[in-house]
Amino acid sequence: MPSDYLTRILTARVYDVAQESPLELAPNLSARLHNKVLLKREDLQSVFSFKLRGAYNKMAHLPPERLQRGAIAASAGNHAQGVALAASRLGTRAIIVMPVTTPSMKVEAVKARGGEVVLFGDTYDDAYTYARQLERDKGLTFVHPFDDPDVIAGQGTIGMEILRQCQQPIHAIFVAIGGGGLIAGIAAYVKQVRPEIAVIGVEPVDADAMSRSLAAGKRVRLEQVGLFADGVAVRQVGKETFRLCREYVDEVVLVGTDDTCAAIKDVFEDTRSIVEPAGALAIAGAKAYVERTGIEGETLVALACGANMNFDRLRFVAERAELGERREAIFAVTIPEQPGSLRRFCECIGRRNLTEFNYRIADRTVAHIFVGLQIQDRADAAQMQETFERNEFETVDLTDDELAKMHIRHMVGGRSPLAHNELLYRFEFPERPGALMKFVGAMSPNWNISLFHYRNHGADYGRIVVGMQVPPEEMQEWQAFLDTLGYRYWDENNNPAYKLFLA
Known part of the structure; x- marks a missing residue:
């Protein structure tokens, strides 16, 4: 099986649509970390991410009769653009099922590359289920975003390029993990050719499906995932990607939102390019690894794997980058x-x-x-x-303190003698019409909102903090409301910032 992946990667068809992306020195980051940091610039691909490699390789290997019937995929992001572009180049159709919550910018990007967009459901899981139904109904070929050998092999060509571009010793290669297709492909190649090189995955602390799965020895499905690095917000990694990662990946590093924002700034300062949060994960992971191990004088490669950034999101990134640094x-x-x-x-x-x-x-x-x-x-x-x-x-x-950084800093001085029986909670919900109405409509009319703060960060989701006056005898009903609402939430009643400034 390992040699099979080596052959698959060496014979992958990706260069009809992908370029051999440059491996560039990051001079400022290298000087600060006292190591030579090289950035693999997959953000420079025509769709601004690595995803077109795997999508094209999968579709290029289809029998002519299957290719002619067309392809279908479920995606809210970079995979969608990769499939649409691949279909256009191969002269076939591509249907992309996207959640209705997908920002219009991403929808239009897929349409611009020839994809037929179908909006369905609020989540990726909804879109995925519907896409599989259309696959059966229309006789199309489903192009999985990560859990497919041809997709994995297409992404693995990045590992082949890195070793060709850097002949000198490499201490480690850092790769972002979502479903695992990217790191599985890179690791399958690198470990066969240069097994002394460490392949290190990087995940957000609130979307760590691979880390938990490797620790458990089986695939773990997350109940909820953080949405900031939306390109890697996957509840469960693939079967095949998990198998390959168990065999080849040395470790997984977890990083926080502030660390990711700081890495976006690091890449900008060295390249004057702005990568998306998922695209900066590997850089954040490399920094965390250096801080933890104290290594110096080594060569580290980090993948800048995507740059499909919503411009409005930069407000939040700039605000948090200093904290991350x-x-x-x-x-x-x-x-x-x-x-x-x-x-x-x-x-x-x-x-x-x-x-x-x-x-x-x-x-x-x-x-x-x-x-x-x-x-x-x-x-x-x-x-x-x-x-x-x-x-x-x-x-x-x-x-x-997340509450302090997101909300309290804008609300200092909000004490009120009228806020009896106040409960304070943070919520995170998809940024779509009706989300707030769903929240308010689900509440008991006996409860009064005593505090509310919301700030738009140009992301696919919103964050609010709510003070609610709930009589002690109705706490059971309040908990039932939280359990059935369907939004992520955090109890902040014992938060020190809340106690000092608002309670």
């Missing part, structure tokens, strides 16, 4: 409400740059300040907290 720390600092306190607080800060400063009087004895500061690293943040506390200012580090 450990260049900003956020604190809640409590000071006495008396003359001279603010001056002493400012003396603690000294000549550091302020990134944010929010203040509103809380009561007659103390004031709570929400402050952001530029820092050098996490040790610098710890020293700053120590300085505050040495001056008898109670301090909470909120740098890693």
Whole structure:
């Protein structure tokens, strides 16, 4: 079987549509990490991602009569464009089933490449089920986004190119993982030719299906997945991709949203290109790996695997990149409400740059300040907290607190004496018409919204924080509401930022 994949990759048909993408030095990132970092620029493909390799290879290997009947796929992103382009080049039709929540930009991109778009369902799973039904009804060939040997082999040509382009020793190759097709193909090739090279997968902490599956020794299906890196938001990895990853992948590194945003900025600073969140995962993983292991002087390859970024999303990325780079720390600092306190607080800060400063009087004895500061690293943040506390200012580090970063920073001073029996929850829901109405309509009319904050980040999903006044005797009904709503949620009633600024 391993030699079979080696043959499949060596004979893959991808270069009718794909270019041999460059392997470029990232000079700034290399200098900061004290390692030679090379970026494999799959974001430069005509569809701005690697996905056309596997899609085209699958379709190019179909018997003529099957190819003539056409292809079908389910996708909300890059795979859709790859299948549409492949069909156009091979002179056949492609039907792409996409969730109705898919942004119009992505729908139009598929249509522009000749794909016939069918919108169905709210989720990828809905679209996938309907696509398989159309496959049977119309006699089409389903092109799986990752769990297919020809698709895996097409993506594996990237590994072949890396080894051809870099003859010197390589310590590790970092690859983003969604369903596993990309890393399975690369690992199957690299481990046969240069087995000393580590192949390391990278997943978001909230979409870690492969990491959990490898740990369990079987495929694990996630109940929910994070949506920020939507290109890898997969609930369950493929059977074949899991088998190959068990055999060939050395480890999987998990990274957070802030780390991914920082990696997007890193790529921009070195290339002046903007990759999508999934496209930056490998870079974020390489940075986390270097920080954990302390290696120096090695050659690391990271795949910049996609650049289909919604422009409006850049607001969020820019805001969070400094946190991901450990260049900003956020604190809640409590000071006495008396003359001279603010001056002493400012003396603690000294000549550091302020990134944010929010203040509103809380009561007659103390004031709570929400402050952001530029820092050098996490040790610098710890020293700053120590300085505050040495001056008898109670301090909470909120740098890693999601509620504080997303919402509280925009709502400081929101206490109310009228908010009796208030519960605070964060929710994440698909950004589509009617989503908010579904939320409000499912609530008991006896409950009153006492706090609400929402901010659009130009993504496929929205985030809100809600304060709800629920009588203690109705907590069972409240829990039933949460269980049946269908949105991801987080209980924030014990959150320190909430207690300091809003409760």
